[in-house]
Amino acid sequence: MEKLNNVDKVSIAALLLMSISLTAAFVLSPLSGLALGANSLSSNVIGTVTVPSTCFAxxxxxxxxxxxxxxxxxxxxxxxxxxxxxxxxxxxxxxxxxxxxxxxxxxxxxxxxxxxxxxxxxxxxxxxxxxxxxxxxxxxxxxxxxxxxxxxxxxxxxxxxxxxxxxxxxxxx
Amino acid sequence: MNFQRASSFLFILSFLVFGVVSAQLGEVAGPVSFNVNISSSQTIQLNVINSGSSPISYKVILPQLVAQQVNSTAPNITSSTPLVGTIMPYTQFPINLTVYMPSGNNKPGYSWSGVVQVIETTNQTQAGGAVVQSGVAKIISISAAQPKPLNPLIYVGGIIIIAIIAAFAYKKVILSKKAAGKGATMPTSLYIRSKNGRISSSKPKKTRNKAKKQRKRVTSAKKKAPRKRR
Missing domain, CATH: 2.60.40 (Immunoglobulin-like)
Incomplete structure (x- = not known):
């Protein structure tokens, strides 16, 4: 088997990184259809609070x-x-x-x-x-x-x- | 100019004094109704609010219940929250009240009412006259309900436990019988006298089947043996 030179190693690493980033973008892309960057992460947290009736004197x-x-x-x-x-x-x-x-x-x-x-x-x-x-x-x-x-x-x-x-x-x- | 300064100073002073003396205790609105099964208890949480910027020392006074029916047995009211303590500023403070409904003379539909008080305690002393304390009051109503029927799961669980105990007991009896059958009560040796007069013995620990086999062997040997002609 041929030994990989440094250039090959770098190019393989770059390809791997690209594929990972592409995979991440695919997984995390929002369903709402918002136009976000490939690596953007967005999540909505809905906060609720109930204010009861109160009285003071x-x-x-x-x-x-x-x-x-x-x-x-x-x-x-x-x-x-x-x-x-x-x-x-x-x-x-x-x-x-x-x-x-x-x-x-x-x-x-x-x-x-x-x-x-x-x-x-x-x-x-x-x-x-x-x-x-x-x-x-x-x-x-x-x-x-x-x-x-x-x-x-x-x-x-x-x-x-x-x-x-x-x-x-x-x-x- | 001096008048303006004095008036602004008085305003600030009055605000500070008012802030110190005014109670900031409040409560979450709504009726508090207990519907407690006879011989059971129910816990309800009341919420008291300190809307002020300083802690409030409080005292809880549990109600003296007024019965709607004569000859009823009063429910027992307790609080798992300390009856005396401090409520931190801007805090909603829960007070857990538990009502136990004794069976006594109580019947479903019997009811009681009372007032739970949370009073701001101060170290103020008054040399004559009335000391005014403020706080919150919650009117509570309690009614008795049918005793809870026993959960069928308890019956099923009981039956399963009894069955398991019975199975173990049965197994133990069988094992002890088997152990007895193996020779504990048998003679130390078993002698078998064959028809031809031979005496064979078997060890006591051997089973009866073994003795039977031996007997068979003896009989077969007897069959095989040629008869002596007289």
Whole structure:
């Protein structure tokens, strides 16, 4: 068998490369009929994302000071503005709940706090704040805002003290 | 000019304060309804969103279920997600709730409702008055469904397992019988007395067939042997 000289080797290598490149072009040519170069590679990746309905709500302040109240005194109304965060895209229902009032070892019931969608907070009849969350039916549209008013009544004979309570305002949708 | 500076400073300050105090918790909308087979459980994922740029410490309060029927046995609600933790900024945070429906007095169609609360926890203290916490609430409803029928595959699997055990047991019995037949209970040697008075012995481990063959051999030899004339 004849030995190949360097020129032959180079030409064979070139032919091999050409054939490989041609094969590659044949395999990878897109079906969509786009005019692409022989060695171009194109692929379409379809991205999908589902944006669900969401709601947010924020409160205007994190504390309500009802001031100094004597037993049997009533305080109303304390206004709390609730905003629907712009991040949401559907209306939020406002749900409220709370804890008992405490001052050291002294307590009085959560139901002494009342809420109302308007500033006409009444104590009889009243929407009592409860430990179990209650739907106020106050609806805040996406990006909108609304008000909820709170009042408190001190029970007769309540011991002297500085009482605190947690009021929980939540969005629900 | 000074007024403009002051107003812009106040605006930035109010924005910063608002950004700090306002809750950024939200939720994915939609009802959450469990339909749980009696003596089974079901898991549903709630998604809570932190749309703010800072982490939010949260606390999950599982619902106190209100039954629609008297004398019902309340389902058991648990969360595999920690009830206290932190939600990272711009994150959709899943809370997995599992409801187990005990059989008790429950019948299909019995239902309960309650509210799952995810509250932003703050270290704020208030010297008198009310501390306002914000969060998200999800009203959930639970209903009891018929107990799940046992999967027929379980029956088939059980039958197959029993069949396999029976086959093994049968094989073992056969093998032990065979082993017994090979001489465990046989006499140490088997003596065969032929009609012509010869005594042949066979080893006990040999089978009966071998003894039979020997007996045959003896009888054939007897046939071949010429009779002595008296």
């Amino acid at each position: 924020t409160v205007s302040n994190t504390a309500i000071n009802f001031g100094s109240l004597a037993p049997t005194a009533q305080y109303a109304p304390a206004n709390l503005v609730v905003d629907s965060n712009a991040g949401g895209n559907v209306a939020a229902n406002i749900v409220v709940s709370g804890t008992d009032w405490t001052s050291g070892g002294n307590t009085f019931l959560v139901t002494n706090t009342v809420w109302n969608p308007t500033n006409t907070v009444t104590f009889t009849p009243s929407n009592d704040l409860t430990a179990v969350p209650v739907d106020t039916h106050i609806q805040i549209s996406a990006g909108g805002s609304g008000n909820i008013y709170f009042g408190v009544q001190i029970p007769p004979g309540q011991a002297v003290g500085t009482y605190t309570q947690n009021i929980i305002v939540e969005s629900s949708c």
